[in-house]
């Protein structure tokens with residue numbers, strides 16, 4: 001039994017004990033959360049020594065923002081810091097080149113990354129299509145989808161001994177000859193360790209808008225295999241997403257317009273949840289500021305936010321220096337660009353504390369104000385670090401070089417889903433609205449009932465708390481149709497399915513505007529949503545300049561559970 005000094009929910013304690021706190025050989029937990037936070041802070045602060053700074057001074061600063069749950073780094077940092085071969089990054093992308101040797105080298109690298117708690121994205125578009133020639137054997141190729149299945153199976157096996165459930169992103173370009181098989185795959189097969197996304201180009205979108213044909217190209221020789229109507233493929237994407245939640249769409253030309261290091265390579269893929277576009281062999285360490293902790297006297301305490309963003313940015317930069325990379329190529333690439341991704345969680349909580357409904361104009365304005373502030377302060381920190389520690393090694397020729405801005409990191413901001421760290425911090429996840437106000441969640445053998453703590457507080461203060469109210473809430477999960485609740489409260493606690501798709505997209509766009517990398521957001525739709533609506537959402541997302549989009553229609557089948565806690 002561990003003795004808790006800090007206050008955690010029972011759900012957080014379970015998650016911590018199952019996956020995060022150190023255990024002895026018998027599997028008994030041997031540290032408290034405070035000791036874990038010290039372990040993380042002390043380990044990462046060791047990097048300060050490399051720059052002739054005082055590690056213990058910085059360890060204290062890191063500990064303060066982490067133990068107050070105002071900032072948490074991504075899960076691998078919490079799990080692995082201080083252990084032998086500590087691997088601290090959550091996000092990776094590996095190349096998949098068109099030879100058996102290269103494919104299986106990547107599979108091996110992916111296994112090592114997965115074992116260390118990271119998730120990997122793969123773009124399979126360089127693989128020759130199904131039915132194409134294999135010169136060495138005189139046989140025929142089995143195509144990208146078949147290899148993706150091998151990667152999925154391998155993840156199944158490795159995750160059983162690893163730190164957490166497998167998470168991969170499988171990607172194919174819209175002009176690959178096997179695109180239709182890829183787009184439809186989740187309708188017929190589980191592939192439970194993969195989210196899948198189609199890489200969509202501007203050329204494809206133009207063809208779609210003109211109701212034109214576009215070419216499918218064999219990556220082996222660059223030959224046009226055939227032409228398809230863009231609308232035909234787009235409709236298939238819509239159909240599969242409507243039915244299964246997969247594929248998402250990645251707007252690759254938009255991503256590459258913001259690629260800070262085009263001289264090092266083109267971006268082809270993102271990490272598993274889509275928030276982190278990366279070059280082949282690149283990694284990124286994420287961390288999130290818990291915005292629910294910054295509301296003081298009815299407004300946001302920007303002074304404290306600035307203080308914390310600066311320390312958190314430095315923490316993430318330090319983390320790169322003390323990470324043990326399971327794959328040497330990744331170490332070289334990550335240390336070359338030094339990408340970090342500071343983002344936010346607890347956004348829905350923050351809005352409720354401020355009394356602003358998630359879909360109110362003021363919420364969209366505040367999203368921009370807050371994220372702009374975070375981005376500016378983290379860029380300022382990266383610039384200060386560049387002056388002391390030097391710019392990132394690939395700086396020359398980068399977009400930062402062209403702008404004349406010294407930076408220690410090619411990017412500093414990303415908005416992650418925060419699936420598990422938000423449970424530890426007991427806040428709403430990422431920038432998502434509440435999905436339900438009362439729900440049950442099973443973690444291993446224990447079932448937890450979660451009732452929104454702010455709602456209970458409001459109910460008690462405003463006099464609509466009663467056993468009957470709680471029972472009705474338990475049944476419905478939202479405030480819709482509960483008569484005892486004032487209209488104002490109903491508006492403040494609107495849940496994901498009561499918010500229009502356009503408003504979901506708007507919120508994503510507000511945050512994206514001031515985020516270097518991308519934004520994890522699910523456009524949640526009610527079950528009754530029509531396919532045309534999904535089509536409209538994809539087109540609007542493209543026109544709004546988003547880097548990608550994930551849609552999930554309530555009740556549609558899905559094999560992946562990435563967005564839910566990965567602790568069960």
Ligand code: ADP
Nearest residue numbers: 074075090118119165167273416418419420421
């Ligand atoms: P957390 O809250 O655990 O820090 P997030 O839900 O914010 O993680 O996810 C951030 C990134 O971490 C994902 O996009 C993915 O790259 C990686 N990741 C998440 N879950 C897993 C998992 N089960 N296995 C491997 N990597 C994961």
